[in-house]
Amino acid sequence: MxxxxxxxxxxxxxxxxxxxxxxxxxxxxxxxxxxxxGATPRGIHRLVGMLYRPDRxxxxxxxxxxxxxxxxxxxxxxxxxxxxxxxxxxxxxxxxLRRADPLYDLVILTDWNWPEADAGRGSAIFIHQWxxxxxxxxxxxxxxxxxxxxxxxxxxxxxRLIIR
Numbered sequence: 293m294x295x296x297x298x299x300x301x302x303x304x305x306x307x308x309x310x311x312x313x314x315x316x317x318x319x320x321x322x323x324x325x326x327x328x329x330g331a332t333p334r335g336i337h338r339l340v341g342m343l344y345r346p347d348r349x350x351x352x353x354x355x356x357x358x359x360x361x362x363x364x365x366x367x368x369x370x371x372x373x374x375x376x377x378x379x380x381x382x383x384x385x386x387x388x389l390r391r392a393d394p395l396y397d398l399v400i401l402t403d404w405n406w407p408e409a410d411a412g413r414g415s416a417i418f419i420h421q422w423x424x425x426x427x428x429x430x431x432x433x434x435x436x437x438x439x440x441x442x443x444x445x446x447x448x449x450x451x452r453l454i455i456r
Contacts, residue, residue: 293454298447300332300433300455308446312439318428321455325404325414325431327369329445332431333404333417337453341401342444343389348397352444361397363389367415375409375416395421398440401451418444 293299299309300322319331343363344358351358353406366373368384378386389396400419414431421432422434433453435443 294450294452296447298451298453300453305433305435305443308445312435312443313425314439315422315425315427315429315434317431319431325343327367327414329411329414330430331414332429332433332455333414334455337402337404337417337455339400339419339447339449339451339453340403340406341385342447343396343399343401345390348394349441352398352441353448355416355448356398356444359389359399361390365389365416369415371409374411375405376407391405393423394437395423395434397421397437398444400444400447 298305305314317330317332321330321334322331323334325331325333342353343359344351344356346358362380364378364380364386365383366376366378366384366386368374371384402417404417405413418432420432420434421437421440
């Protein structure tokens with residue numbers, strides 16, 4: 293392990309000598325991730341991007357890209373752009389990146405099933421803000437706003453997310 297590694301266990305996330313409370317998928321941790329199972333996949337994942345709402349927050353890092361009106365994420369298993377950022381209008385199943393609530397004001401992207409997505413293995417595992425402590429996600433990893441921003445300012449493309 294390196295000092296840049298983030299290690300997630302059922303008791304929380306450890307990163308740079310600190311522990312952070314977080315929420316994981318309602319399906320718990322899994323070694324066999326499938327679309328719609330609500331689980332967070334175990335394994336070693338790279339961080340591959342960071343997105344932010346420029347109308348709500350300042351870019352937390354030089355590698356962060358703005359979320360613009362019309363930005364979506366395809367969760368249309370079987371489509372060529374499955375598990376990729378797409379633009380509206382988009383006729384297939386998707387999730388809006390620009391939300392009314394603050395959950396996706398800042399999103400760290402992992403390489404789960406990306407860039408070559410296998411249909412049915414589950415779309416993106418985002419690191420984002422939680423609704424409230426302990427409230428499960430659909431498979432993503434969520435933190436308090438303060439902790440998410442603290443972590444985002446300290447991670448980059450060399451950071452690995454180890455989920456045990």
